[in-house]
Amino acid sequence: ITNIMSTSQSAKFFNPVLPEVQEYLCSMLKDLAAYDGLAGIFLDRGRFDGFTSDFSNYTRKEFEKYIGRSVASFPADILPAGHTSGIPSPEPVHMKQWLEFRAKVIHDFMEKARAAVKSVNPSVKFGVYVGGWYASYYDVGVNWASPDYDTSSKFSWATKKYMDYGYADLMDQMLIGAYASPARVYGTTEWTMQGFCLLAKERTMGACPMVAGGPDVGNWDADDKVPQEEENRAITASVAACINACDGYFLFDMIHLKKADQWSYVKTGIDGVIKKD
Template sequence: MASHFFVGNANILWVDFLANGRRLSDENQQVQLLQHAVEANIDYLIIDAKVPYGQTTYPSRYGHHISRWSSGRFDAWKGRDFLKEFLSKAESFPINILANVNVFSEGYSKTSDGLVYEQDWKVTFYHEALSKESNAAEYLDAETIFVNPIHPEVIEHELNILKELHQYDLDGVVLDRCRYPNVFGDFSELSRSQFEVYIGEPIKHWPNDIMEVDEHKEVVFNKWFPKWAEFRAHNIKQFVQDASKVTKERFPIFADYVGSWYPLYYNEGVNWASETYQPDLSWTSKEFHKTGLAETLDFLMTGCYYPDVLIEEAKQSEKPADWYSVEGAIEKSLEVINGGTPFVASLFLKNYRGHPETFIDAVRLCKERSDGVMLFDTVYLEEYHWWDLLKKELSSST
């Protein structure tokens, strides 16, 4: 393992445990993955320490182990520690290993798995029927259950998970789902009381003075929405700052993953911009820029998750904005991050299924315009048999 601070022109590969965990229960497959990654000139592998439904891939004092999944999907991992196993094998390879922690997601509604069923932490939605609406950062059929990011017990729990990782010889930590679920959560009494303290006065008509939902399920921003967006972004930044302190006590690298669709990021309640970036959007306040968290990170990955690679292609496809393309998303990310931290453009490989040439064009563009490329996910390299294709491209661009 080659520990060092983050450097540019990085090739990063994500290994989602939900997609790869059963295959990687065979330790020979773990070695094979490392061999493939090194041969393809991957610099960083991101492996899950905590999956999107809250379970940990290592024995935790605080969370449920992945083998407790009621469906039996990961029974092969009973009594095992994925982080320990994988890191022991990675020692023989010149590659960096980062652990991903899915932060504010703690349950899976289809099987009622997760801590959210044991704790009173769940997000309170504006209206429960709207809970899955307008959630650009999740798949449409996602069953992820989020918890309130300002609940004191939630904050303590998530920081304890990060502290537990200190026992492992990692190169760093990546945060994912460090956000609100969507624009409709959280509207609990806790959030209301803290927001009123934040603005220094009571809300007369809760929650209508913040926003309403029309007959088409469209959100209508009212008087307090810009300050509400600022408040939510402030809450996330505060947690990220605390998480950074915990991480940097042990590891050299602290990073985050977000979606690239900044103009719509009121949904997620995160301001991943630089503090120097002053947005001019209908939902941002004059003080919104102070909630920018880019400077807290060693690098930031934004999901440029679009099948159209070039802006011109997005226009031909009649997309509503340039940033609905890889090129446009990179441009928007560069504008917003404004040099606050290194930025790595990220690709969703499923967008290029059956189109390997388009995939390579997208990789090339990310490498040319950002500080590297992040590929999500390993399972698609396996399924599409793209390892050799990737090796050829990344070898020529090194």
């Protein structure tokens, strides 16, 4: 176990299990909610840093309280050394309970964060950005689905209780990162833009009134395999593909469009949707 402050990792996360972390963040949200004319707040990275966090002594004690017993071999009974993604085989004895516990931590924080914002200004809309890849999003401790969505009926890594910590019903608005390749605009599965959005609506089950999704135009072709012309067409096509699959369009992010002079392709896509309406 290595303290993140002792690593070369550029982004450092607070431990969301700590009450003082939650209190500090909620106090910041109250300050923000007090701004005149503010329409809404989106939280980004409202999660654990990754699959290998947080294994501090405090988190261990809180997890043991949650399951009502001590963990004999920590963290091996949860996650084997060196394992950074996916469900290991054989599955550690406490792994599913760990995923459930982490989802509860984030759910409960979102509940407090929403209450903090609404206590200052009830009219400010509260929401989050999340990655659309729900099938593997357990690795950051987030269940962004509706609490009525039975995750365990779809995914073997989820306990029956995992669904209790879905937080879509706490949100007034959600942005879904439909971060597929520019060569994969259409489809019904994850890792297609349209599929990410369709599945987000299916999984949120109407619990959140506004679910918008869209691509990451700056990082969607890291190996530069897709010609620029195809990327431009994908930007245009992504607008209708996402809007028609959910409640709106979200694009990450404007600086990428500016650098590549691609705003006109978004405008063409938006104009096409407006004309059809």
